[in-house]
Amino acid sequence: METAAPKRRLSRFFLLGGVVGVALSLMLWLRPSASAYVTKVEQIGVLIAAPIGVIIGRLSDAAERVRGVFRLSHEADQLRRENRQLRRRIFELESENRQLRRYMAENYRLRRLLQLEPKLPQAHIAAEVIAVSPSNWVASAVLNRGAKDGVSVGDVVVACSGLVGQVMRISQSSCVVLFVVDKRCGVGVRVKRNGAIGFVRGCGNGKCSVRLLDSNGDLRAGDELVTSGLGEVYPVGIPVGKVVRVHQIEASQTVEGIVEPFVKFGSLQEVFIIPQGKDVK
């Protein structure tokens, strides 16, 4: 028993020395050479290692792609959320923009009304147009002020650009204004250029006609007409319209003019109601 143990130790020693020797020999044989050519052993190693490298590379690429797909889907979710938020933001900004444009237009109209305001009497009622008459026979509109606001039949209605008409009917909270272009509406006017007095009457087709009281009066295209105040219905000095055409009436020697009102009745929104008996300063 005592002789077997030293033999086994000796064989282990030689085995370990042999392995180290082979390893050192291989290391010295396979050392980097100065030559450009690879050795046969190296070629064999390359032949074995190359497919493995390719396979590992392919697997790595595939894993990278799978990871890219997951990342892409994650990013797509993020992009979708971001896109949704941006669209919502665009919608909010667009609606805000529209609202601001509306405010701008309203501001412009109100500024024009304020320019007219110093000419108006102290007692006037601001009103808005609720509806315009949906009929070809009557030119009228419904306003949102009525008897409880102090409106009465016969009150005069003006807009920032000129005379609108006269209140025809009232209820508690609304009133109907007959436009100056209606056939039943008549206004005493004065030609701004020479002070000639005349009478404007609605034609029913969106325009008015004017005749001067003096048959030899001077009326020309382009003349501006303002209310004369002689009928004691309309206050003095409210712009009515502009003469666009003048023609001679065959039956008499008087001339008649076609008047284009200053007020655009199709887009009328805010007006002032002047109670009867009040005059423009």
Add this chain to the structure above:
Amino acid sequence: MLFWAFAVTAFFSLAVGVLPKVRYDWHCVVPDLFIITCICVGLRKGSLNGAIVGLMLGLFQGSLVGAYHGQYGMSRLAAGFSAGWAREYVLHEHWLMPFLCALVGSAVCEVTMLMTAPQLLISFGKLDISAVAVALVETAYAVSIAPLVILTVERLHSKFSVGASQRKQLSQLLA
């Protein structure tokens, strides 16, 4: 339901919003959708329904105009009733039927308007030429537009009603 909601919205948008603006901006006579609607209802649903709808629409239009509830109610009632009445006495299959009924309904409406509106008649027994011209133009609009509206409504209605019946059958099958 969807069809009727769309039809009513389109009608009021056009009749109260768009056409009055066009009338004042372009200085022209625009189609009176209230008359056209009364004629269409009279043609599709008969004289009684045409008269009822005509009265309702006329009163509404009169309230918007502000002065003549009775005049507008009466004339639109006459339009709806006469269009439905004419349909019952005219050959149904003839292609001219909607045009003739629209002509009868519109003409009765305009004559009623002229007869019940003394402010539109000039003294000495002469009619106001411009009022007659407005009446003629409105009649022409009604005769040309009402048959088109009838045709469109029938097509849309059949399409929507067929879709509804199919959905109903499908829901019954699924149940």
